[in-house]
Amino acid sequence: MSRPDLNPVALAPGVVAFHQPPGGWFVSNAGLVVGADAALQVDTFATEPLNRRLNTAIDAYLEPGTPRTVALTHAHGDHAHGAGALAARGATILATPPAAGEVLSGPHTYDMLFSCDWGAIDPPPDVTPVTEPRTVDLGGTSAVVVPVPGPAHTHGDLVVWHEESGTLFTGDLLFLGVTPLAISGSVAGWLEALDWLETFGATTYVPGHGPVTAAAENPVAPVREYFEWLREAVASSADFAAIEHAARERWPDWPAGERHRVNARVAHAQSHGGQLDFPAGVKDLLTSAAAHGEPMTETGLIRLDL
Numbered sequence: 001m002s003r004p005d006l007n008p009v010a011l012a013p014g015v016v017a018f019h020q021p022p023g024g025w026f027v028s029n030a031g032l033v034v035g036a037d038a039a040l041q042v043d044t045f046a047t048e049p050l051n052r053r054l055n056t057a058i059d060a061y062l063e064p065g066t067p068r069t070v071a072l073t074h075a076h077g078d079h080a081h082g083a084g085a086l087a088a089r090g091a092t093i094l095a096t097p098p099a100a101g102e103v104l105s106g107p108h109t110y111d112m113l114f115s116c117d118w119g120a121i122d123p124p125p126d127v128t129p130v131t132e133p134r135t136v137d138l139g140g141t142s143a144v145v146v147p148v149p150g151p152a153h154t155h156g157d158l159v160v161w162h163e164e165s166g167t168l169f170t171g172d173l174l175f176l177g178v179t180p181l182a183i184s185g186s187v188a189g190w191l192e193a194l195d196w197l198e199t200f201g202a203t204t205y206v207p208g209h210g211p212v213t214a215a216a217e218n219p220v221a222p223v224r225e226y227f228e229w230l231r232e233a234v235a236s237s238a239d240f241a242a243i244e245h246a247a248r249e250r251w252p253d254w255p256a257g258e259r260h261r262v263n264a265r266v267a268h269a270q271s272h273g274g275q276l277d278f279p280a281g282v283k284d285l286l287t288s289a290a291a292h293g294e295p296m297t298e299t300g301l302i303r304l305d306l
């Protein structure tokens with residue numbers, strides 16, 4: 001059967017990552033664990049057309065009528081906007097309580113930043129909250145949905161652990177080869193969460209953005225290095241544009257460099273005991289993207305409306 005161009009990566013029997021090469025915004029990864037009786041999907045994509053393609057790709061791995069649970073690693077639209085359509089097909093949707101609340105009050109499309117033909121992305125009628133590690137029995141194998149202990153990429157992240165294959169679906173705790181985004185979370189908390197991630201002893205990491213990476217390649221290290229660098233940079237400076245400039249020089253190959261400036265603002269606010277000025281952070285993104293002449297995405301799905 002021909003499959004859409006979502007780069008399915010077979011990690012083990014019944015364990016698949018759907019990888020979109022990282023470019024700009026809303027270009028994310030998803031995952032699937034299939035057992036004898038049921039399947040667990042990790043995350044959805046951003047738009048109705050993308051989610052249709054993802055569903056077609058996933059259906060190719062499933063017997064018709066296979067019960068499906070969908071674990072949302074967090075509430076951002078590039079991971080959660082397909083939840084409503086899957087719920088309409090009978091899927092059970094799991095998320096942490098903060099993420100569940102955000103998904104149910106959506107969809108959130110941040111029209112001040114993005115202009116896009118999202119298609120039908122209505123939220124599901126309900127989301128099952130996950131407050132502690134929850135084992136999902138799939139028949140012959142199982143996966144564990146594990147809430148992240150504190151704020152990190154957002155205030156309601158979770159990961160999915162398939163111990164049998166050593167696969168850890170990290171959601172956006174890992175951005176690999178692409179600039180992370182901290183506007184919804186905590187820099188200090190994210191650093192703690194990276195240490196926590198390594199306690200699973202995974203052999204394979206499926207990040208929220210970027211390529212599937214073996215533990216031997218130490219994919220956690222560059223994300224840790226970035227946030228430690230950022231924390232140090234804001235200790236003595238609130239010149240976020242200058243910090244962005246230095247970050248772009250240090251990580252020249254990372255797409256979405258406009259995130260450095262707002263990340264610096266987040267790190268500065270948190271390390272100085274303040275609150276993030278969210279409108280100022282949004283302005284950081286717009287100003288930086290405009291200054292560098294970069295579209296907010298390379299996919300053509302989203303365009304920046306200035």
Ligand SMILES: [Zn+2]
Pocket residue numbers: 074076153172
């Ligand atoms: Zn995210």
